[in-house]
Amino acid sequence: MPISLSDTLHNKTGTWRTFRPIHKNKLPPCNKKCPTGENIQKYIYLLLNKKYEEAYREIKKDNPIPSITGRVCPHPCESKCNRGEFDEPIAIHHIERFLGDYGLELKDNWEIEEKKEKIAIIGSGPAGLACAYHLRKKGYKIKIFEAENEIGGMLRIGIPDYRLPKDILDKEIKKLQEMGIEIETGVRINHPLDLAGNYDAIFVGTGAHISRKMGIPGEELDGVISGLEFLKKLNLGEKVKIGKKVAVIGGGNTAIDAARCALRLGAEVKILYRRSRNEMPAIESEVEEAEKEGIKIEFLTTPVKIIGKNQKVSTLECIRMELGEPDESGRRRPIPIKGSEFTLDFDTVILAIGEKVDLKLFENIETTSWGVKTDQYTRTTHEKVFAGGDCVTGPSTVVEALGAGKRASIAIDCFLKGEPLPVIKDKKPVTIENINLDYFERKKRKEPEKIEFNRRVNSFDEIWLRFDEKDLLEEAERCFSCGVCNRCDNCWVFCPDLSIIRNEEYSVNYDYCKGCGICARECPRYVITMEEER
Amino acid sequence: MKIFNLPEKENMRPGHLACQGCGAALAMRYTLKALGEKTIVTIPACCWSVIDGPFPYSSLKVPLFHCAFETAAASAAGIRAGLDIKGLEDINVLAWAGDGGTFDIGIQALSGAAERNENIIYVCYDNEAYMNTGIQRSSATPYGAWTTTTPVKHYKNRPKKDIVAIMAAHRIPYVATASVGYPDDLIRKVEKAKNIKGTKFIHIYAPCPTGWKCKPDDTIKISRLAVETAVFPLYEIENGYKYILNIKPEVKKPVTEYLKMQGRFRHLTEKEIEMIQKEVDFQWKRLLEKCNQN
Incomplete structure (x- = not known):
């Protein structure tokens, strides 16, 4: 009887192939959307493997203050999460907060190779801190000048305790100081170029601190206060006089924060906003929370006159508005x-x-109507001066400022080394159509608990509690891991030609792969692409 | 983050001669993972007598016996008897035949072996026609399908033979359906069969992109749809009477989703698809009744 004693390995069926599968990680939409470029997919993956410390260090690569953004960031990443088109987006910022808090207890052991160049940073808000952090990592000597007596800029004076407790802020700042970042408080710099003699580059992150006036009669009356001043006094522990019936005028984050603070001080609070809910610039979830706490919002309403009795506010004369054509901001004009x-x-x-930027600081440096003029790398018209954060964009978010600070650090580094700036590539992120939804079941989003309602509206205690670890892992498990291999093995499982090699990374044995494409089709997350053979 | 947990060890090699996206190649890979290397396979004329490779080469790491078309079950029973005489009772004997060698040409030998309750595992990998010889109709070809012997004008107008019911009627200890789209379920069933004494019959759904006129990367998607539309439900029958349904789709998808992915059904009119849907619904209802489910 004839017997076959050899195998088929000599038969290189790879020659049949017209398309070849290639494992190539792609860009998840969350990562693309994060202004400071966090690798969100990666830290969720590390977290799922219970590598909490590694996950924290992964965030820290891009974000110097994760426990803060984990609390106050409006998480644009979640708005682009592909899971949101399937059921609900991943609770990314609660995960970030968990890891940020986890990291606060850890020691950061920096091995910094010292450079001789010195960089001055004006303003210790998020933009300045981020720029300082990233440059310090590269070895530059950093000195931050802060006009106030306390460090943190808007993080300290603008954000109430129930969103960001001061001890968290203090701990994050301490971590930065431990890196060797020097911070001097109570020094007001009149012009960035005053520092040009002693420093090799200057970053300006002074924010937007001038409250806009309404220009209506009665603004000088006793009982009228600007939102930012109110928050600042409250946050710095100064005495604030406030009545029983409080009107807050505006629809931005300062207005919502001020209203919720006034509520916590025992007042009955009403917000007057001249446009409708859709046009409100404040973070949507904050608006919803404010309403839940009992704050009424009068939309399409604006005051025309503040009427006083004995030099004290007593009545507000208002007028109703309607929405017309969109203005230059794209919002419909009231x-x-x-x-x-x-x-x-x-x-x-x-x-x-609203708040304005103090443009006096920028004499001889070009400005726009709302702030300092810079390119996308934060370069101003003076080669030694870089700027970022609210002083460039007008009032914006912490994470935008962190992103600007990070970009500035790259630009300053290149400037000091005399190197060309890296090209910013606009890569297409993975979309829901790329995801193989057959592999996912609909599952409700998990979030941490909030403190009890009564305690919430009667104190400045932080609202959100920390994620329960079991819930946290369940939530992380919902992540599609868009475009990034998480070793699910599907390509290996479904290969009829036994041609998937699983080493540190997965690859294809092209000697035998016939190019059927099952691996690419059954990859849940669009890691494998079929490319035509040439 | 694994979705399927398969045994690591491969008892098959690449370099085999299956077409791109072959379901039968996957079926063998999974089955041998479950049975392990202490296995002897006997294969009648079918795609796999080609896939394995030409003489003197074999893509399997286990002994393989090429037998005549009608003798898969008989040769398996003979191998079993020989092993038993030598006291090698721990070696699995696997009869591995296509739908032609099972539903049509090998049914007499299979029925005989099952009636004697021979201690073998018989797997029919079903690609619903004689694919190896050029896509001729078999009694496993579904109603409405095109094959080279049932051209579009005279597409197959008889339903697929219910081989599972025929095998259950032999009152053998274990009959099951499985699909290459559900490898963990398939492997579990083969492992279960391995530990049962007597005749075990497993009917594996194995798409054939070449014969079904679908894209080679559709194999798994179509397998899944076959289960989700209840065209090919996954269930087990113990001792000829105890029906167990393995996967009950939350929402049963319409058969047209399944049919439209395959060129062999392209000619079907809406009315004909509706007829197929009715038949699938009827058979599904009957199966649920047998499984005591509603």
């Missing part, structure tokens, strides 16, 4: 409705209609 005037009684009026 137009007063003639004859719709009415009055409301208040004893305190908090004006929070």
